[in-house]
Each structure stands twice: as structure tokens, then as C-alpha cells.
Amino acid sequence: MTRLQADVLVVGGGGSGLATAVRAAELGADVVLVEKNHELGGTSARAVGSVSASLTRFQRAKGIQDSLDEHFEDLGTLAGENVHRDNLALRRLYVENTGTTLEWLESLGIAFFGPMPEPPNRHPRMHNVLPNAGAYIHRLHRAGRKLGVRIVTDTRVEHLIREGGRVVGAECVAADGRRVTVRSKAVVLAAGDFSSSVELKTEHMGHDVARVEGVNPGSTGDGLRLGIEMGGRLLNADLALWGPEMRFVAPPRKLLLQMLPPVKALTACMQFALRFMPEGLLRPFIMAFATSYLAPTQDLYHAGAVLVNADGDRFTDETQKPWLDLPLQRDGVGYIVLDSRVAGNFREWPHFVSTAPGVAYAFIDDYRRNRKDIFHEARTVEELAAKIGVPPARLAAAVPSGEAPFIALGPVKSWIVMTDGGLATDESLRVLGPGDAPIPGLYAAGSNGQGGLILNGHGNHLGWAFVSGRLAAAAAVSEKAPATGVAR
Numbered sequence: 001m002t003r004l005q006a007d008v009l010v011v012g013g014g015g016s017g018l019a020t021a022v023r024a025a026e027l028g029a030d031v032v033l034v035e036k037n038h039e040l041g042g043t044s045a046r047a048v049g050s051v052s053a054s055l056t057r058f059q060r061a062k063g064i065q066d067s068l069d070e071h072f073e074d075l076g077t078l079a080g081e082n083v084h085r086d087n088l089a090l091r092r093l094y095v096e097n098t099g100t101t102l103e104w105l106e107s108l109g110i111a112f113f114g115p116m117p118e119p120p121n122r123h124p125r126m127h128n129v130l131p132n133a134g135a136y137i138h139r140l141h142r143a144g145r146k147l148g149v150r151i152v153t154d155t156r157v158e159h160l161i162r163e164g165g166r167v168v169g170a171e172c173v174a175a176d177g178r179r180v181t182v183r184s185k186a187v188v189l190a191a192g193d194f195s196s197s198v199e200l201k202t203e204h205m206g207h208d209v210a211r212v213e214g215v216n217p218g219s220t221g222d223g224l225r226l227g228i229e230m231g232g233r234l235l236n237a238d239l240a241l242w243g244p245e246m247r248f249v250a251p252p253r254k255l256l257l258q259m260l261p262p263v264k265a266l267t268a269c270m271q272f273a274l275r276f277m278p279e280g281l282l283r284p285f286i287m288a289f290a291t292s293y294l295a296p297t298q299d300l301y302h303a304g305a306v307l308v309n310a311d312g313d314r315f316t317d318e319t320q321k322p323w324l325d326l327p328l329q330r331d332g333v334g335y336i337v338l339d340s341r342v343a344g345n346f347r348e349w350p351h352f353v354s355t356a357p358g359v360a361y362a363f364i365d366d367y368r369r370n371r372k373d374i375f376h377e378a379r380t381v382e383e384l385a386a387k388i389g390v391p392p393a394r395l396a397a398a399v400p401s402g403e404a405p406f407i408a409l410g411p412v413k414s415w416i417v418m419t420d421g422g423l424a425t426d427e428s429l430r431v432l433g434p435g436d437a438p439i440p441g442l443y444a445a446g447s448n449g450q451g452g453l454i455l456n457g458h459g460n461h462l463g464w465a466f467v468s469g470r471l472a473a474a475a476a477v478s479e480k481a482p483a484t485g486v487a488r
């Protein structure tokens with residue numbers, strides 16, 4: 001048994017947990033961060049990496065005159081039909097802190113380009129990280145180490161410890177079975193969403209959706225469960241901004257861009273190139289940047305493409321909700337098959353094959369050039385069947401006659417990219433218990449602390465992870481209760 005003591009215990013080492021730990025340490029706290037995986041990063045490391053922010057130096061450099069009120073209102077527009085379910089206090093808190101948080105991330109050595117426009121935002125606010133989302137984790141981790149944050153990986157937080165109505169630490173189990181007890185004045189839950197928890201998905205989204213895999217298998221909703229065990233409750237747990245939806249599988253090997261280290265010389269070159277290079281030259285780069293999980297548009301099916309399963313059969317009306325039926329097929333994978341006439345409709349704006357969330361639109365030729373792993377082309381349907389490994393006769397029966405060459409895009413799978421339910425929190429990110437009273441000693445950040453906030457649009461989930469992490473840290477550090485009993 002290992003015993004640790006700290007001022008602040010952070011549960012989870014993704015974007016929000018690392019931001020919490022670094023900020024708390026900057027404010028003078030002794031911090032322990034516990035991460036269940038061997039690697040830090042969570043979903044944050046898999047993200048495209050955009051953060052939405054207003055009143056930034058990037059906006060000023062482009063002469064963009066933004067305001068907090070406009071940012072606040074635009075988030076309401078983005079929330080669409082769910083706007084009445086939004087937490088307006090947290091929305092206000094969020095917009096008031098995006099600019100300073102971006103500055104703080106830059107001060108840690110994280111580089112951005114942008115901002116890019118994303119209607120209906122009135123002003124460009126989407127700032128994209130360079131060279132990839134791994135930069136957040138790398139830089140925050142480094143800052144945490146320098147500040148003396150104790151990072152314990154391969155260790156899962158199992159239960160929180162409560163004494164006299166106050167949360168005072170957690171019981172954890174290491175991968176080798178060793179038990180670890182951490183005592184602290186405050187605990188910040190930052191353990192990510194529940195897109196891979198069958199139980200929570202079944203409870204809040206129903207059986208059909210529960211079958212659909214989460215993009216990150218580690219997003220098991222542990223932080224939410226820990227908060228609920230202490231008397232917290234989930235808000236907006238039936239909402240998922242992205243999912244279930246169809247996405248192409250990620251490339252088998254990491255692309256060069258995803259492997260680039262976030263060193264200053266490289267990110268400075270990239271910033272320069274992105275400012276001055278013509279778009280044509282940048283397309284392969286942008287495509288690669290956002291390529292990990294590209295979502296094909298439903299317009300393909302309306303134009304005549306069909307969706308077949310791994311046996312070459314059509315199995316659903318693909319213009320309806322194919323993402324609910326695909327998980328029931330063999331291996332849960334499918335291929336989108338189209339002839340050259342249909343493909344010809346997806347060569348240029350506004351007819352794209354996929355959007356790479358907000359960063360770029362990808363057309364059929366982008367796939368032909370840049371995603372050879374999921375782009376298959378043949379002169380006949382039978383030849384195409386051989387290329388994707390399905391029975392030729394069955395594929396021929398499934399695909400309407402058309403013009404050669406024939407194209408198959410895939411494998412495609414159905415995913416829940418993330419869930420939006422978070423614990424009810426106040427504006428200090430304190431987790432609220434019965435009667436909306438704060439649970440002493442317990443805070444939440446990122447997905448865990450989403451508190452009913454609607455984060456539609458691109459760049460707002462990571463934006464919230466960093467904003468809420470910083471704010472939860474400041475509040476947790478001011479927690480006065482003494483930790484009891486255990487030596488350091």
C-alpha cells in the first residue's frame with residue numbers, strides 16, 4: 001500500500017486534468033495527479049486540437065473586433081434547439097476566460113495558427129494547435145514536472161474518501177494491483193466523458209446508442225460515477241454533439257504530421273507557412289491535420305452512393321440513420337460504394353465528401369491522393385469487391401449499375417465521438433450535491449465539470465477543458481480544510 005498526501009488531488013491526466021494540476025502548482029499547491037493509463041492525454045491527445053477563443057492576440061493581429069457579448073450570443077446560436085437547456089452562468093464564465101486561457105497556453109510554449117472562421121460565429125475564433133493536439137499534453141506535462149506536480153500513471157482512482165461530509169482524497173489501484181491512497185484538501189474530477197460506458201449510455205441514451213463504440217475506449221465515465229457516488233448528478237447526459245455518427249477509420253500508421261514533436265523551431269516554421277502559403281499547397285497538410293476521424297456526409301447517399309457491410313450486402317436505408325444499424329453488422333464496418341458519375345459530384349465546394357471538423361473540407365480527389373488506405377477504385381464492381389475483400393456476386397447485387405470506375409470508401413464505422421453530460425457544478429467548479437449545495441472538497445473540470453453547458457461548434461470542448469481546469473485549480477487551492485492523518 002502506498003500513501004500520498006497533497007493539497008490537491010487531480011483525477012485524470014487529459015487536457016483538463018493537466019491544466020488543473022499545472023495551474024494549482026503555479027498557485028503554490030502541492031499536487032498529485034493520478035492517471036489510469038500508462039500515457040497521459042486521454043481524448044484530448046486524440047483531438048484535432050482546435051480551441052475557440054475571443055479577444056486573442058491572433059484576432060487583434062487580423063484586425064478582428066470581437067466582444068464577449070457577441071461570443072456569448074453566438075454560442076447560444078450554435079446551441080440550436082437545445083439552447084434552453086444551456087447553463088448560462090457557465091457559458092458566461094467560459095467566454096470571459098477563453099482569451100486569457102489561450103494566452104496562458106501560449107505562455108507554456110503551445111503554438112497556434114488561426115483564427116479560422118466557423119459560421120454562425122460572427123467572427124473567426126477557431127485557433128488550431130501546432131503541430132497536433134499532442135502539443136497540449138507534452139507542454140502541460142513538462143510544465144507540471146517543473147513545478148513539482150507528482151504524476152502517478154497506470155493507476156485508477158476507484159473511490160473517493162469522505163469524512164465528516166467532506167471529500168478528503170481517493171482510493172486507487174495500480175496496474176500491478178498495489179493499492180494507493182491519496183489524502184488531499186480538495187479533489188478535482190477530470191476523468192473524461194462516458195462515450196465508452198455501455199451502462200451510462202444505456203441509462204441516458206438508450207440501447208440503440210449504447211451499442212455504438214466511443215472513439216476513446218478509455219472514456220468510461222469514471223469521474224462522473226465518482227461524483228454521483230458523492231451525491232452529484234448529471235446534466236444533459238442524453239446529449240452528444242458528435243455521435244452516433246459514421247467516420248472513416250483512422251490511418252493504420254500515424255501520419256508524419258501526427259508524429260511531429262511540438263518543438264519551437266518547427267511550430268514557428270509552420271506558423272509562417274500557414275500565413276503565407278497559397279491554399280493549394282496547404283491542402284495535403286490541412287487534410288492530414290484533420291484526418292484522424294473524417295465523417296462522410298449523408299449527401300453521398302442522396303446522390304446515389306450505397307452503404308454495404310463486410311459481406312458486400314446493403315443492410316439499411318442509408319439516407320436514414322445508418323449509424324444505428326452498422327454496429328449490428330459483422331465487425332461493425334461498412335464501405336460506401338459509388339460510381340464515377342456520383343463521385344464527379346463531389347469534386348468541389350460546396351459538395352464535399354467530408355468535413356474535417358471545421359478545419360477543412362475534403363473532396364473525392366483529396367481521398368484519392370491522401371487517404372489511399374480507405375480509397376479503393378476499380379474498373380468493375382467485381383474487381384472492387386476483390387480489393388475490399390467482399391464476395392463479388394453479393395456486392396454486384398447490392399450496387400446499382402453505373403459508370404466505371406467504381407469507388408469504395410472505407411472501412412467506415414459508427415462512433416460516439418464524445419458525450420456532453422457533466423456533473424452539476426457552480427461557477428467555482430464545485431460539484432453540487434442534494435439541494436444544489438456544493439459538496440465540500442469536490443470539484444470537476446473538462447467533461448466531468450461540463451455542468452449542463454452546451455459546447456456546440458468546434459474548439460469549445462478543449463476550450464472548456466482548459467478554461468475549467470484553470471478555474472477549478474484556483475478554487476481548489478483556496479480550499480481551507482486540513483488534510484488529516486497521513487505522512488507525505
Ligand SMILES: Cc1cc2nc3c(=O)[nH]c(=O)nc-3n(C[C@H](O)[C@H](O)[C@H](O)COP(=O)(O)OP(=O)(O)OC[C@H]3O[C@@H](n4cnc5c(N)ncnc54)[C@H](O)[C@@H]3O)c2cc1C
Nearest residue numbers: 012014016036042043044048049050157192446447461462
Ligand atoms: C477525434 C476527436 C477530435 C476532437 N477534436 C476536438 C477539437 O479539435 N476541439 C475541441 O474543442 N474538442 C475536440 N474533441 C473533444 C475534446 O477532445 C474532449 O472533449 C476533451 O479533450 C475532454 O477533455 P477532458 O480532460 O475532460 O478528458 P480527457 O482528455 O479524456 O482526459 C481524461 C483522462 O482521465 C483518465 N481517467 C479516466 N478514468 C480515470 C480513473 N478512474 N482514474 C484515473 N484516471 C482516469 C483518462 O484515461 C484520461 O486520460 C475531440 C474529440 C475527439 C474524440
